[in-house]
Amino acid sequence: MNKKKVFNQKVFVINNLICKEIRCLKKHVQDNRSILIESLKIVQKYYGWVSDNSMIFLSEILKIPVSEIESVATFYSQIFRNPVGRYVIKFCDSVVCYITGYKKIKKTLEKKLCIKCGETTTDNNFTLLPICCLGACDKGPVLMINNKTYFHLNKSSILKILDSLK
Numbered sequence: 001m002n003k004k005k006v007f008n009q010k011v012f013v014i015n016n017l018i019c020k021e022i023r024c025l026k027k028h029v030q031d032n033r034s035i036l037i038e039s040l041k042i043v044q045k046y047y048g049w050v051s052d053n054s055m056i057f058l059s060e061i062l063k064i065p066v067s068e069i070e071s072v073a074t075f076y077s078q079i080f081r082n083p084v085g086r087y088v089i090k091f092c093d094s095v096v097c098y099i100t101g102y103k104k105i106k107k108t109l110e111k112k113l114c115i116k117c118g119e120t121t122t123d124n125n126f127t128l129l130p131i132c133c134l135g136a137c138d139k140g141p142v143l144m145i146n147n148k149t150y151f152h153l154n155k156s157s158i159l160k161i162l163d164s165l166k
């Protein structure tokens with residue numbers, strides 16, 4: 001079987017799973033807009049990000065225009081519109097973390113990973129993204145890697161965290 005056919009079959013299976021989960025959500029709401037963010041999260045859970053094709057697919061399931069889905073998807077920083085690495089590092093660049101050492105955190109991460117903000121390492125392991133306040137301002141500087149949050153960071157704690165993820 002050729003690669004394209006295998007890929008299309010994989011997409012078909014995954015989209016069926018996505019459809020099943022979203023159908024369950026739809027049973028509990030009157031307006032599909034109320035489950036749009038959750039639906040985007042479901043797509044991201046399966047694909048790791050939300051592509052243009054996925055938005056067209058969501059538009060068909062939810063009967064919401066693609067333009068509306070796109071505006072929601074691009075507004076929320078937790079929805080990725082481009083492929084990301086295995087570990088998504090989101091470091092807080094809001095005011096308190098900025099004061100407590102954001103610049104050093106950013107410099108350490110960029111230097112260690114050899115990428116700039118918004119980029120992914122060539123081995124697809126790490127993506128570096130700035131993010132607004134993570135709600136732990138008294139513990140800054142703060143960052144989040146996938147779903148885990150790290151507090152009171154400094155250069156050596158960041159290097160230890162990164163080493164533990166390899």
Ligand code: FES
Nearest residue numbers: 092097133134137
């Ligand atoms: S300013 Fe960084 S967690 Fe609030």
